Amino acid sequence: MKKTVNINISGIVFHIEEDAYSKLQNYLFAIEKNFSNEEERVEIMRDIESRIAELFQTKNTNSKEVITYEDVQDIISIMGNPEDYMNEESFNDDSNFENANFEKEETQKRLYRDKDNAQIGGV
16 A cells, blocks of 8 residues: 555646655656756746646546556656756757758748739748
8 A cells, every 4th residue: 555645737636656756756856957047947847747747647547546656657758858858058069060061041032923813822
């Protein structure tokens, strides 16, 4: 017999085992730590929590209403490790861009009019 905790993720209430809750809380904290300096941190975390809530809903059935430690591990494997969410400042190493070709290709845009069907289109 294990203790369960009631949590609210994206407005949906879930029953989760205490050890699974601890793992999930550490996972979300690690992700949030990567975005601590970004203005959009709140929106990013809301989106991540929303996706986790969707995945939790698929794990729950009529016969199984509690999120287990294994369920949290499955969701972490789907969502990725916290290191995968590192901000772009961590990747400003020039060695990643040595072979990249960043030439700007200039194209002339044109606007076309179809007089018969009264339509305007462009590329």
